[in-house]
Amino acid sequence: MLGLMQDRPLLISQIIDFAADYYGDVEIVSRTIEGPIHRYTYRDANRRARQLAEALQGLGIKLGDRVGTVAWNGYRHFELYFAVSGIGAVLHTLNPRLAPDHVAYIANHAEDQVIFVDLNLLPVVENVIGQLKTVRHVVVMTDRAHMPAQSKIANLLCYEELIADKPGTLEWPLFDERTASSLCYTSGTTGNPKGVLYSHRSTLLHSIMMTSGAVLGLNPDNTVLPVVPMFHANAWGLVYGCPMSGCKLVFPGHQLDGASVYELLDKEDVDLSAGVPTVWLGLLNYCDQNGKKLTRMKRTLIGGSAVPRAMIARFWNDHQVEVAQGWGMTEMSPVGTLTRFNRGERSLPDDARFDIIAKQGRPVFGVEMKIVDDEGTTLPNDGKASGNLMVRGPWIVSGYMKSEGTGAFTKDGWFHTGDVSKLEPDGSMVITDRSKDVIKSGGEWISTIDLENAAMGHPAVAEAAVIGVHHPKWDERPLLIVQLKSGVDAGKQEILDFVKDKVAKWWLPDDVAFVDAIPHGATGKVLKTELRRTFKDYTLPTA
Template structure:
């Protein structure tokens, strides 16, 4: 017997229509190339969404056609999110930090028809346009007054593209399982792989993210997504914020500029933000050097890579901002787990509490997690057993677009997704990431966590950034090499670093080598690129291989 409940479809259109009716006066503030501070309301935005949707239909875009973006976080990009998805098309966000060859591959693989791009990326688009024949038209995200001269075929300003279209539309009836957006992984294990999100997955993810033990977002918040809209739907924040009616603040191309971020937080009274650790290092540096404060900011979510305890402590102790670790992947929509304390944990001794705060967090409802050994056998949640994390749930990828799979991202016979992340689960349900399967250092048959060493190293006041890789060793197979970018004009040396690590990590984890470098390679999504570092130091020899 089935229940007697309405079978309403979970679609992004339903989020938009609810937001427009319930929160018409909620604000959207943006930094753009042609306007240092653009401001309008949800009502204004969704009227323009309808105009853009009509422009796409008039052009001849059909159901499930892919529409690409090369764009920063701002109001026009938000309009594209909703106009494309609600029309039954697929919004394909492209990371402009990828190599040209990867962008070319992604566009051709997706068979995008129109590319919306910020003026900053015109030269990039011009350099590849002859190799992406599927793109029929390039629309530049600006108005005619600020439209640059370009050789891009069919080039037109965004404002011109939508100017003479209707502001009313009859939205198509969509099935919640229809595709809505497309994002490719960075391709660290071969060609990028396409993750195709459905309307249902986005809506359910938005519910989960808004939960109190998720990102805890409500109409009382002012949300500033620093995580880019060109990657994993900006952690779904453009949808989650609209679902609850929160004011949105977009930093545009200034997402890495500490002064701009501080100005936006202060003027717009931002309460919540999310981004990778390097963003927060930049903001903290500006606050320290300028003597400024962020009184409105209450919560920050950090993901993409492990967040050093030093960042968490500085935010909490100096600025009364709580930092929450999160974990996820392109394939998990992306939110898989978020670190929020269970009742009573606030009373723990500082050392024990700090160890919990550094964990990646607990899975939110909708995400099931298990850890398995090399044979695929499930391991206990005892905080000691180390294995690979596998996940499943309604916003977890079940495969890749056009079967563009690779080594990682496989599914077992029961449908669990193999994440490639390695770590433990404790009895309280908290996950601890110790490495990627391809980054684990195996020394004498035992595993060493590069992430744990990096987190301790970054806590040194003379360290701006740290990375640890495994290097061949005659006796132990592999030993850790610690790479350090000094902070400012500090003069720390190898013995200073080893002294700092002593007592904070296991003795047999101590790096056999410490090298100081001007910079550390990063992936297009801002993560440390261990692959590039292993190539760079492939011939490295420890001074003592006894």
């Protein structure tokens, strides 16, 4: 027997309508490419999103067509999120930090019809325009006064002119909630990037989860600054969850240095922000060097890569900012776990609380996970066994666009994440490594993440990375690669002595190499592939 409930589709357009109707005067603040700070409201955004939707229809965009964006976090990009998906087209956010060949490959694979581009990112599109097979229009996201005088792209369209004469009276269409809504590509660290195609249903369910009390607990009293890019898994869902909850939104634009982020956090009374560890490292260093305190911010969500315990302690001890570590993937919309405190845990001593936050967290409602060995046998959740992490749930990918990468999925609906993890009896998940990064020494696994976190606790270390280097006896041994803080010095033995009582003795790195900078990829993750190339002929002193 079925329930007697109305069967209304879950659609992204409902979010911006709800925000305009019930939080219409709440501000959206953006640092713009043109220079000034832009301010308007959810009511304004809804009207302009409808104008943009009408303009897209005028360009021939219809249900299922892909519309690309090459843009930072700002109000025009926000409008595209609702205008494109609202008419049943697919919003495809391209990462401007990718190599040109990857940008061209992704736009062609997605079959983008139109590309919207921020003014200072126009060269990214100009560099590949000759390779783009399906793009009919390129729209620069600015007004006529700031349009480029010349370009390699013929017939550039101006965003503000495109929507200016549109009435903004469009009624959002209704369609199946399983309709594709947006498209993000994996970073392509191995092989070509793969397309993850979200639906309206998956997006709404993920957004409701994000706003819930056990996750972020968003409400109209919050002011949220998503430093995480809107081209990085839809800014972790904050562009949907914030209007759904009536939060004031603050967009940082293209200026993500410590000084610029601090200015917005301070002047706009931001109490919650989200970003990757590299951005927060820059902010914390800026505060240290300039005697600044984060007096407004109360919480930060950090994800994208493992959060060093030292960073958690710096946020709390220096600024009384509580860190929540999140874990997920583009394939998971992206949030799968979050460090949250169960009853009584928040009042634990600092060290005990930091230990909880240093894990990847407990699954959010809707996400199932398990670990398996290489033969597929399920391993116990005892905090000791380490295995391949598998996940499933209503906002987790069931296949890649155009049926690529099918080996990542099991017949009974589980997705191979590529992470090696432990699951603890209380539900906490601990990533021990990426399957491609784990070091196998003498047949035993060594966690590079644990070693990196231990090294990051040294006061002279700005950032650390660990890779496996060939060893004639043990097959592989760990090499610790260190970037020191500016103006600070530390020797190899000093760092090894600092680490030695924090990890198993046989995990201790066989050597330390110092570099001027540790390389990062397009989403802020450490490029271990590049480090492996750099150190491929490295000879360990123990070899």
